Amino acid sequence: MDGSGVPAIRSTCPYCGVGCGVRLTPEGSGGLRVEGDPEHPANRGRLCSKGLALAETLGPEGRLLAPRVDGRAADWDMALDRVAQTFRRTIERHGPDSVGFYVSGQLLTEDYYVANKLMKGFIGSGNIDTNSRLCMASTVAGQKRAFGTDTVPGTCEDLELADLVVLVGSNMAWCHPVLFRRLAEARAARGTRVVVVDPRRTATCDIADLHLKIRPGSDVALFNALLAHLDAAGAVNRAFVGAHVEGFDAALATARQADAAATGLARDELEAFFGLFAATGRTVTAFSQGVNQSISGTDKVNAILNCHLATGRIGRPGTGPLSLTGQPNAMGGRETGGMANTLAAHLEIENADHRAAVQAFWNAPAMAQRPGLKAVEMFRAAADGRIKALWIAGTNPVVSMPEADGVAAALRACDFVVVSDIVARTDTVRLADVALPALGWAEKDGTVTNSDRTISRQRAALPAPGQARADWALFAEVGRRMGWAEAFDFRSPAQIFREHARLSGVAGRLGRDFDISGLAALDDAAYDALAPVRWPVTAARSGGRFFGDGRFFTASGKARMLALRQAPPAAKRSPRYPFRLNTGRVRDQWHTMTRTGRAARLSRHLAEPFLQIHPADADALGLGPADIARVRAPSGSALLRVLISTDVAPGAPFAPMHWTGETAPAARIGPLVAAATDPLSGQPEAKAAVVAVERFAARWYGFAVARTAFRPATAYWARTRADAGWRAEMAGDTLPDDWQGYARALFEIEAEPACVADPGRGVTRLAFARDGVLEAALFVSPAPVAVARDYVAAALGTAAPDLLAARPGGDRSDPGPTVCACLGVGRNVILGAIRANPGADAGAICALTGAGTNCGSCRPEVADLLARAAVPQAAE
The missing domain is CATH 3.40.228.10 (Dimethylsulfoxide Reductase, domain 2)
Structure with missing residues (x-):
């Protein structure tokens, strides 16, 4: 219970595999207060920048709130009948392997369990895979x-x-x-x-x-x-x-x-x-x-x-x-058989005894007899017509999959595509024949399992928005409408969890590791109150470590060591593609930003996609700081902001993978990554794409802010949230005839702007106001724009009399670009503390400014600023 007397709801963060506990306190405005749970073993009260900003990612804006069929609003009966009838008809005509499910580590264990039961036990195909295929x-x-x-x-x-x-x-x-x-x-x-x-x-x-x-x-x-x-x-x-x-x-x-x-x-x-x-x-x-x-x-x-x-x-x-798993419930998906080559409860789909045990437990009519198609194979099958009906749940493969442009083409070619998601507009939802509104974090109820086998409850703290329903309820209802009413007569996540736990007991008796049968008798109240617990949970043991006793789960009871040889990456560098691209994440964003992209403060540290490249490579290519680079691969291309750094090796640049067709359409990384996979795991090679890099010949660069969303019509743009609107970086290879006309069209504003222009230097600054309040602004230059970006973005909705100076006046402080997203500490604040406290170490600077005192992930950047400040500058 918090200070207001409102009881806090214990739940679990929806981001990485650490599985941090959170305490959620509903607020009268329909929002939440989010705090770390000091009693959760994973985080002991701490949260990272993303976890701290969870409350800022909620709300109905941009949500998918009602079913859509063929792009038009529909009721639930129409949508679910269309899904069930199309899947049933497809199976009758083309067999069970003509359909597939592609699901997500964002699902709860109960969602995963029902989807896997429907596909493997009743449709009778192994064609269910998960975006965990891409990471674990x-x-x-x-x-x-x-x-x-x-x-x-x-x-x-x-x-x-x-x-x-x-x-x-x-x-x-x-x-x-x-x-x-x-x-x-x-x-x-x-x-x-x-x-x-x-x-x-x-x-x-x-x-x-x-x-x-x-x-x-x-x-x-x-x-x-x-x-x-x-x-x-x-x-x-x-x-x-x-x-x-x-x-x-x-x-x-x-x-x-x-x-x-x-x-x-x-x-x-x-x-x-x-x-x-x-x-x-x-x-x-x-x-x-x-x-x-x-x-x-x-x-x-x-x-x-x-x-x-x-x-x-x-x-x-x-x-x-x-x-270390990348998603909040990658482990739960593995436990329930959410991957194409596994059965529920860590049983093996290729083991006849295991198949028979699961089939008997489910009383299943059409048990899958072999592994299904893994993620890359599944979308190839959709492209060539083998998969004719595909259900995608809680993920955005048109962005996240390798050769992502080919995935988009596969969905266009597929006869029938269902997408269940929380977001109304994603690169994937746009290609759906049927779009189903799902519950999001803080609305849905169930369990997740973190990287070290700890099962935690994710609890609802907010009512369902619009007509959204739980993912498990969607799969169960389709199962009932396909003719299996008794098997999918699930009415609550607690009921599903009990069945999942009972099945794990079957697996335990077959000598498997995953056994939570000790939780199979939980009634609804006990399930609601379930505290974090590490599996296994049986009458004999709870939690702990495996293999300290030397007993393993192989036929011999012994562990296997493998004779292994080094193999090169799939793609070979060549004069045409001389660089090897590494891909990954940035600190404050998550996957394709459908959640974190809603929180303005999470975009202040690194606000746009970038190519981190070694100085020697940049020099050889004629790339300067903040230029735009065109990155080409055999399967696609991208435009990325240049970040020159010795943190990467020569010939091995790095780019993050978060941006989408909604946020930076020219900067999607998925098209650069080849769909080469590990022959055993089916996991794509996302860290070793071969690419060419060249300077994009931008004729102008821009920075824009507006109170309403805008979508630039130019070669490169990257848009993120601001506190009172939106901000975007832009670059173009053709010059508009009239910057004022361009800005009015960009912002859909007819008013005359305040303008400062220097035609000789090619610099233009425009600001639109209504009733003395800033509505939008555009700053244009032939070189990367020098603007105090956070100051300009914060001016939206204010009088901002000195805005066109592009930086605050002498009576205002500029905190500078954000370093600590947890507490909103800017670079200039940190540099000021360094100057005012000569000899202070990084810990002292953090204590003085607050930076790095929460999750600590920005401490390395504070230390780097301190080290740079200590280096004497050469005299000019």
């Missing part, structure tokens, strides 16, 4: 090869108990900020050593004792060489290997042939890492998308697991491999 599939495949099941051995607490933490392909500071803060505090308190393995210097490197700037894709070579060193150094746990591991000799023989030079690392770097790993018993290796998103992602995972198995560093406090 290689971990699933690697863990199944090594352990016999998709089991995460350890817990997040192991990061705080370890003496060495190796982060591989994980920018934890930006992608899992609360977990990063926990690690940073453990390092400060107990001297934990940290090694970061990443081709790019990221914010995570701020706490690294050693940063291994590995050549992209060479992880297998690195961990093979480590395995060979562990053997030579006498660090192999022979007793553990002899009793509990098979395949060691073959794995070691292959590892001894590894060419460590393939990593691009110097000998002293390799020796330092190998020595540290060999000498440190309590070692955790945490890994994420940098490992998984590769055509050899499964081998990379197994190369890491090999080193932990060889040393016996698994299943004990402070030891083990730890996969």
Whole structure:
């Protein structure tokens, strides 16, 4: 209960796999107050910038609030009958494999369970896959090869108990900020050593004792060489290997042939890492998308697991491999069989006994007999006519999939496309024959499972907007209308959870790891009150770690080590495509920004898509700071703002993946990524696209703000929220005849603007006011525009008498671009504190300004500003 006497509702953040607990307090205006839950084990009250801004992402604006059929409003009966009848007719004519579901780690476990039951047990096809295929599939495949099941051995607490933490392909500071803060505090308190393995210097490197700037894709070579060193150094746990591991000799023989030079690392770097790993018993290796998103992602995972198995560093406090999931319920999807090659409860679709057990439990009429199509295959099948009806739930594949332009073409070619989502306009919803309004976070009710197997409740705190319904209810209703009324007679998420838990008991009796049968008897009240709990949950045990006893889930009961060889990325660099593009996320945005893009403060740190490129490459290409670069790949192209930095290696630029056709249509990264996949996991290679880079010959650059949404008609634009409206960066390769006419058309305003123009320099500044209040403004220059952007954006809806000066007058302060999104601390504030406190360290500057005192993910940037300020400037 908060200070007002209103009881807080405990729920779970909808972003990354840390699964932070939140406390939600409804407010009279229909909004929420969001705070970290100090009693949740994942975050202990902390939230990152995205979590803190959750309340700002709510509201009806832009929501899909009623069903639409063929682009027109429809009632639920019309929409659901159309879906059920079309799927039933398609199956009758073309068989069950002619339909597919593509679902999402944004779904709750209960949603996943019903969708998987409908597809695999009643439609009778394996064609259900999830966008988790894009982030965690290689971990699933690697863990199944090594352990016999998709089991995460350890817990997040192991990061705080370890003496060495190796982060591989994980920018934890930006992608899992609360977990990063926990690690940073453990390092400060107990001297934990940290090694970061990443081709790019990221914010995570701020706490690294050693940063291994590995050549992209060479992880297998690195961990093979480590395995060979562990053997030579006498660090192999022979007793553990002899009793509990098979395949060691073959794995070691292959590892001894590894060419460590393939990593691009110097000998002293390799020796330092190998020595540290060999000498440190309590070692955790945490890994994420940098490992998984590769055509050899499964081998990379197994190369890491090999080193932990060889040393016996698994299943004990402070030891083990730890996969960091990217989505809030990637694990729940895996537990319910939401992937095309699995069954519910970690059972195997290719195992006849497992299929029979699930079919009997469900009393299913048409059990899938083989794996279905994985994500990339599914959209190819939609393109060539094998998939004729496709249901997409809670995800935006026209942006997030590789070769995204081809995915859009596939949906246009598909006979029937259903999209259930919360947003009325996304790149994917625009292509739907039927669009179904779903409940969003804070409206829906169910469970999620985080990276270390902790099940938490996500609870509703707001009423359903418009006609929106829960995803599980949509799948269940379609199941009933297709003729399976009894099997899909679900009336609450608690009922679904109980069935899911009972099925896990069947899996437990078949010797599987996932068993929450101890929760199968929860009544509705107990389900409503369920506290975070780590699986397994049975009569015999609750939570804890796996494999410390040396017992695994393979046929022999022993873990498997694999003989692995380094494989190059799928695409080869060439004179035509000489660069290898790395892709990923930024600190304050999430996936395709349908949620985070609604919060103005989350766009202030990095407000537009960019290409981070090494100075030597930029110089060779004639690229200057803030230019626009055209990036071309065999499958598409993009325009991106140039960010010159030594954080990336020569020849290996980086670009974030969040922008869409709604926010920056020329800057979508999906079209650049080839649809090459790992042969075992089906996961696409998103970190090694081959591209060409050239300067976009912009004739003008612009910055615009307006109180109402606007969509520029120019080659490049990127639009984000402002507190009282919208802001956009722009660039064009043709000059308008009249800037005033261009601005009136852009903003749909007929009034005469205030104008300052310098035709000789090509600079124009325009401001539109109504009743003395700023409505819109446009700043144009032949070079990247020099404007105090946050000041200009904040002036919307105010008198702003000095706006056309493009910066505040002498009587006003300019906090500068945002560094700390949690507390809204700007760069100029931090620089002022540095100047006023000579000799202060980064911790003191953070304490003085507030920056970095919440989730801590901006502390590396504060330290960088401090370091730059300490460097003497050359005299002019």
